[in-house]
Structure formats: structure tokens, C-alpha cells
Amino acid sequence: MSDTADSKGSVSKKTSDSPGAFARFRASLTGRLIVSAVVWSSLALIIGGVVLSFAFRSYVLTDVDERLELLLDTLVGISEVSPNGEFRFNQPLADQRFMTPYSGWYWQVSEASMEPVRSRSLWDFALYSEHEQRRFALRYSIADGPDGQTVRLAEHDIILPEAERVFHYQVATNMAEVQAAIDRFNWLLFSALALILATVTLALVLQVSYGLRPLRRIRRDLVDVRSGRSARLMSSKDGQLPDDLKPLVDEINGLIDQNDKLLQRARTHVGNLAHALKTPLSVIQNEVDGRDDDGAQLIGRQAKSIRVHIDHHLKRARIAGGGSGPGLPVAARIGKLVNAVQVIAGDKAIETKVTCADGISFDGEKEDFDEIIGNILENAAKWARSKVELDVVRLEQGLRRPMLEIRIEDDGDGVPEEEREALFDRGKRLDEHVPGTGLGLAIVRDIADMYGGNVDLSTATLGGLAVTIMLPAK
Amino acid sequence: MRILIVEDDETLAGQIAGNLKDAGYTYDIAYDGEEGHFLGDTEPYDAVILDLGLPVMDGASILKKWRADDRQMPVLILTARDSWTDKVEGLDAGADDYLAKPFIVEELLARLRALIRRSAGQTSPVLEVGPVRLDTRNSKVMVDGAAVKLTAQEFKLLSYLMHHDGKVISRTELTEHIYDQDFDKDSNTIEVFVNRIRKKLDVPVIHTVRGLGYRMEWGEEHA
Numbered sequence: 265m266s267d268t269a270d271s272k273g274s275v276s277k278k279t280s281d282s283p284g285a286f287a288r289f290r291a292s293l294t295g296r297l298i299v300s301a302v303v304w305s306s307l308a309l310i311i312g313g314v315v316l317s318f319a320f321r322s323y324v325l326t327d328v329d330e331r332l333e334l335l336l337d338t339l340v341g342i343s344e345v346s347p348n349g350e351f352r353f354n355q356p357l358a359d360q361r362f363m364t365p366y367s368g369w370y371w372q373v374s375e376a377s378m379e380p381v382r383s384r385s386l387w388d389f390a391l392y393s394e395h396e397q398r399r400f401a402l403r404y405s406i407a408d409g410p411d412g413q414t415v416r417l418a419e420h421d422i423i424l425p426e427a428e429r430v431f432h433y434q435v436a437t438n439m440a441e442v443q444a445a446i447d448r449f450n451w452l453l454f455s456a457l458a459l460i461l462a463t464v465t466l467a468l469v470l471q472v473s474y475g476l477r478p479l480r481r482i483r484r485d486l487v488d489v490r491s492g493r494s495a496r497l498m499s500s501k502d503g504q505l506p507d508d509l510k511p512l513v514d515e516i517n518g519l520i521d522q523n524d525k526l527l528q529r530a531r532t533h534v535g536n537l538a539h540a541l542k543t544p545l546s547v548i549q550n551e552v553d554g555r556d557d558d559g560a561q562l563i564g565r566q567a568k569s570i571r572v573h574i575d576h577h578l579k580r581a582r583i584a585g586g587g588s589g590p591g592l593p594v595a596a597r598i599g600k601l602v603n604a605v606q607v608i609a610g611d612k613a614i615e616t617k618v619t620c621a622d623g624i625s626f627d628g629e630k631e632d633f634d635e636i637i638g639n640i641l642e643n644a645a646k647w648a649r650s651k652v653e654l655d656v657v658r659l660e661q662g663l664r665r666p667m668l669e670i671r672i673e674d675d676g677d678g679v680p681e682e683e684r685e686a687l688f689d690r691g692k693r694l695d696e697h698v699p700g701t702g703l704g705l706a707i708v709r710d711i712a713d714m715y716g717g718n719v720d721l722s723t724a725t726l727g728g729l730a731v732t733i734m735l736p737a738k
Numbered sequence: 739m740r741i742l743i744v745e746d747d748e749t750l751a752g753q754i755a756g757n758l759k760d761a762g763y764t765y766d767i768a769y770d771g772e773e774g775h776f777l778g779d780t781e782p783y784d785a786v787i788l789d790l791g792l793p794v795m796d797g798a799s800i801l802k803k804w805r806a807d808d809r810q811m812p813v814l815i816l817t818a819r820d821s822w823t824d825k826v827e828g829l830d831a832g833a834d835d836y837l838a839k840p841f842i843v844e845e846l847l848a849r850l851r852a853l854i855r856r857s858a859g860q861t862s863p864v865l866e867v868g869p870v871r872l873d874t875r876n877s878k879v880m881v882d883g884a885a886v887k888l889t890a891q892e893f894k895l896l897s898y899l900m901h902h903d904g905k906v907i908s909r910t911e912l913t914e915h916i917y918d919q920d921f922d923k924d925s926n927t928i929e930v931f932v933n934r935i936r937k938k939l940d941v942p943v944i945h946t947v948r949g950l951g952y953r954m955e956w957g958e959e960h961a
Contacts, residue, residue: 638822
């Protein structure tokens with residue numbers, strides 16, 4: 265049972281190293297929730313980041329631009345044209361930043377025909393100035409500065425009142441500092457956003473896994489149902505299930521019940537059909553019994569063949585399989601079976617010794633237990649000289665679930681080891697003289713398999729055949 | 739030996755009846771549960787062949803009612819339901835043996851013989867009273883190893899006496915157990931049969947107990 269449960273248990277996800285693992289994860293409910301949430305939250309964070317970064321950049325630039333404008337106004341304020349037409353400042357521009365070469369702060373005043381007047385900080389560099397087109401408004405731009413610097417440039421064409429000449433004023437500052445501030449801000453911003461994304465993702469995983477926990481519970485319950493540990497989904501009972509999943513579980517339980525009912529009905533129909541056929545079959549067999557004309561013999565053989573088929577399918581249809589009921593107290597049931605076998609054995613006196621502690625229960629259906637023990641006991645009684653022993657032990661240690669070990673021995677001649685496996689073949693009997701359809705051990709093994717148990721044959725201490733059956737215990 | 743057959747399939751009931759008759763039994767047939775229960779309740783049978791699946795009243799219920807009313811005749815259950823659970827339930831209901839359909843009537847007869855024998859307290863299939871031997875398996879009677887030819891009625895009577903050897907059997911009891919229910923019972927004919935049997939056996943085994951009936955026992959009449 266455990267084998268089939270594992271091999272078909274596609275619900276279990278231990279998939280991290282197989283090729284389509286991610287594809288399968290994405291297709292899973294957990295995957296869908298996590299992937300979609302991560303996608304939209306990263307999108308939102310990226311947009312937010314870009315907007316913030318843009319806003320910061322324009323704020324910083326505006327600040328720089330205001331300072332440039334102020335400087336430019338100051339420059340214009342102290343400018344004058346001497347009576348001989350020479351451009352000059354009427355007071356010195358005492359700012360150290362304009363003195364130090366390549367300090368990052370520059371000014372330049374130029375005229376179309378004149379060598380431009382520049383700040384000392386420009387050293388041997390002249391800012392590019394356009395004189396063809398006049399713009400009597402403040403303009404900002406990014407331009408090349410001295411020493412390979414990129415500068416923010418503010419320029420304005422001014423007509424000084426003393427002279428009817430146009431002077432081109434330019435004030436510039438190195439962008440490197442501004443850019444560094446922006447970069448620093450961006451780095452800080454995006455690492456903060458990445459951290460937020462990571463935290464949100466982690467929270468999402470936790471949320472999804474917590475949110476989907478009831479579904480996993482249902483899955484475990486379903487595994488239990490299929491492996492026969494329980495008859496229905498137990499999660500509907502203990503009240504731990506959220507209200508929105510209850511209808512699902514109730515529906516599944518309804519489906520299980522309906523399935524059971526259908527199975528029961530099919531089984532009943534098979535049974536009824538088979539049983540209804542048996543009476544006419546008895547009549548036919550008795551009618552031809554003892555007659556030796558060819559026709560009668562043919563009918564007799566066919567009737568026998570029909571009987572074998574009926575027995576075969578009826579017995580298999582009857583296997584119920586699956587436990588989880590209240591469990592069947594073994595000792596009392598064995599007592600009844602021993603009694604039944606003794607009655608059926610007729611005049612043959614068989615002493616049956618049963619060793620079974622009270623309180624041992626079989627986890628399964630009464631009909632299946634009866635069929636297993638009845639068939640083996642009947643075999644044992646058939647082959648025994650006078651004694652049959654039956655021992656039941658409950659095993660727990662080292663097993664995945666508690667099992668019953670039932671050992672049935674007789675003091676007959678036993679079966680040689682090489683012939684034992686043949687006993688399980690359908691319709692095979694080692695001794696054709698003792699009546700029996702030979703289906704006994706085959707059906708016993710089928711039922712035991714159904715319960716995840718097994719049947720072993722060995723030599724009995726009494727001398728005959730020992731049959732050891734392992735079945736799940738309650 | 740008088741047997742009750744409770745079986746709703748008339749053909750099968752007829753086959754069983756035919757074989758019972760050949761084997762020297764008297765029988766009554768009931769085709770439904772109610773009639774079967776009534777007959778078993780009112781007539782003294784030596785054994786009952788009871789089908790479990792019956793119209794009106796099922797076999798297990800009949801059996802439980804009989805046992806509850808202290809009707810203790812041996813009952814052999816005949817059923818198509820041959821799972822071990824069915825067997826255990828049948829035997830729990832008070833059956834003494836169990837035979838699953840389809841079956842050969844010979845097997846049924848063998849089980850029936852054993853059932854009657856056991857319920858009469860006999861252990862061997864060959865009943866012996868002094869030199870008289872009755873083999874229940876083939877319905878042969880021998881005295882000192884020589885076969886004795888008996889009519890069907892004579893055999894029935896002797897067989898009943900030998901199953902209950904040592905006990906006093908009244909004429910009424912004999913009548914009840916060798917004739918079916920439709921027979922016009924006249925206990926005088928019993929006397930005629932007993933005398934014929936005595937003559938054929940030619941050994942003193944059947945004793946008349948005055949005013950009570952007959953007793954089967956080896957040896958000369960005493961008291």
C-alpha cells in the first residue's frame with residue numbers, strides 16, 4: 265500500500281533538483297500567488313524608485329540653478345563698461361572658488377568681437393559661447409568645462425545700460441558633485457527598495473504558506489483516505505478548517521460516500537448475479553452427475569467451468585480492502601472461525617490450539633479477515649493429522665504501522681519448498697484427491713496484498729505447513 | 739429417518755427429494771420460509787436441509803426462531819452465499835453444518851448422514867447391534883456378514899431403531915419418523931413391519947416393551 269501511495273503521490277513536492285521544477289512551481293498554487301505578487305510589487309517599487317530618483321534629481325538641479333542665477337545676477341550687478349568702452353567690474357568678485365584653477369565654479373563674460381573675460385578658475389579654458397543668436401533670457405544647459413569636467417551652465421545675454429552692446433554672461437559649476445549626490449541618493453534609494461522587496465517577498469511566502477495550510481491538511485487527509493487509514497476527510501470534523509474550504513471538503517466527502525455506495529452496489533449486484541446462478545448450476549450438476557453419455561459429460565464439464573469462474577470473480581469482488589473502522593477484535597472472531605472449520609471438517613477430529621491475547625484488533629473488514637483465516641484454517645484442517653495451531657502476535661517495533669503476525673500450522677505432511685509457490689496459483693491443487701477449488705491461498709494473498717500485508721509459507725514445527733500472514737493491526 | 743427440505747427452487751428441491759428417497763429417507767418439502775418454519779416447528783424431523791435465501795422468511799431467521807423455541811433437530815444450511823462470514827453467521831444462528839451451492843447431492847447426503855448419526859450419539863457410519871450391521875453410507879444391512887434384503891419401509895424403520903439403539907421408541911414416534919406428513923398414519927402397520935424385520939434378521943435384537951414401544955438391543959428378552 266505504501267508503495268502505491270508513494271509512486272502515485274504526485275501531490276508531494278520534493279522537486280528542487282528536477283528539470284521542470286521551476287515551471288511546476290510556477291504552475292502550483294503557491295507559485296502563482298508568490299510569482300504574481302512579486303512581479304507586481306517589484307513593478308510598483310521600480311516605478312516608485314524611478315519617480316523618487318527623478319524628483320530628487322530635479323530638486324538638486326533646481327537648487328544648483330538658483331545658485332547659478334544668483335551668481336549671474338551678482339556678476340551683472342557689478343559689471344560696467346568704462347568710458348573707453350572697456351568691460352570691467354566695479355568691485356572685485358572676492359570668491360576664492362573663482363580663483364582656484366578648475367575649482368568647479370566658473371564665470372565668463374564674452375562679446376562677439378571681444379576676447380572673453382573669464383574667471384581665473386577657468387585657467388586656459390574658454391566656455392563655448394554662441395553669439396549668432398541672441399537670447400535675452402536665462403538658459404540652463406549641460407556643457408563641457410575645463411579639465412574634462414561636465415558643467416551646469418547658466419547663460420544670459422545682457423545689454424549693459426552704459427553701452428549699447430550685448431554681453432554674453434555665463435556661469436557654470438561642475439556637475440560631478442551634483443552627480444555624485446544624485447548617485448549616492450539613487451544607490452541608497454534602490455538598496456532600500458531592494459530590501460523592501462526582499463522583505464515583502466519573504467512575508468508573501470509566509471503568508472501564502474500560512475494561507476494554504478488548510479489545503480495541505482486536506483491533501484494529507486486525502487492520502488489517509490486512499491491508504492485506508494481513514495474513511496472520509498477528517499478535517500471537516502475538528503473545526504480547524506476555514507469556512508470557505510468547508511464546502512470543498514464536504515463535497516469531497518460526499519464524493520467518497522457516493523463512490524462507496526456505487527462500489528457497494530456493484531458488489532451487491534455481482535454477488536446477487538453469482539448467487540442466483542448457483543442454484544440452477546446445482547440443478548445442472550446433479551442432473552448430469554452419474555450419467556456417462558457424452559452430452560451429459562460435456563454439460564457437466566461446462567457447468568464446472570462456470571462454477572470456477574463464478575467463484576473466482578465472486579471472491580475477488582468481495583474483497584473490501586481498507587481499514588480505519590473501529591477494528592475487528594481478533595480473538596473472538598478466530599474462535600468463531602475455528603468453530604466453523606470444525607463443523608465443516610465433519611467427523612475428522614482436529615484439535616485446534618489458539619494463542620491470541622485479548623485486545624488485539626485487525627484494522628480492516630470482518631469479511632476479509634474471515635476469508636483469510638477461514639481459508640487457511642480449512643486448509644490446515646484438511647491436511648492435518650489431528651492438530652492445528654494458531655498464534656497471533658502484535659508487532660510494532662521497527663514498523664511503519666503496527667501489524668498482526670498470524671501463524672497457522674498443521675501436523676500434516678507439509679509441502680516441499682519448491683512446490684509452495686505453486687499453491688498460490690489460481691485453481692492449482694497439489695493433491696487432486698482432496699476436494700477444494702484450489703482458490704484458497706490465491707485469494708488469501710490477494711486480500712493480504714490489498715491491506716499491504718503478505719503471506720509466507722514455511723515448514724511448521726508440528727511438521728506440516730506453516731502459513732504466516734501479516735496484516736495491519738488497529 | 740424423516741427429513742425436512744426447505745428450498746424455494748422446485749427443481750433442486752425435487753432432485754434432493756429424489757436422492758433422499760433413493761437413500762431410504764422420508765421427506766417433506768417446504769417451498770417458502772413460512773411453511774418451512776411451521777413444519778419444522780410442528781413435525782418431528784431427524785434433520786432439516788435449509789436454504790438461506792427463501793421467500794417470505796429467510797433461512798437464518800427460521801433457524802434462530804427454531805433454536806429460540808428449543809427445536810434442536812440438526813440443521814444443514816444450504817446456500818449460495820459461501821463466504822466465511824456467511825458460514826460463521828449461519829453456524830452462529832444455530833446450524834450444525836453448512837453446504838455451499840453449487841453442490842453434488844451425494845455430498846449433501848454424506849453430510850446429512852453424518853449429521854443424523856452424530857445427533858443420535860453414534861460415532862461410526864456403520865451402526866452395529868450384536869450381529870446386525872447397518873452401513874449408513876450405502877444403506878446395506880447385514881447379519882453375521884450376510885446381506886439382508888429389506889423393503890424401503892422396513893429399512894427406514896430398522897435404521898431409526900438402530901440410530902437410537904438401547905432406547906425405547908414408541909410406535910407413534912416410529913410412525914412420525916418413517917412417514918411423511920401426508921401419509922395416513924396407522925400405527926398398526928408398524929407392528930406388521932417389525933414382525934417382518936424380525937423374521938428377516940432372524941436374531942433377537944428388536945424387543946417389544948409392552949405398552950411403550952420397541953427397543954433395539956442385542957440379547958435375549960429380559961424383564
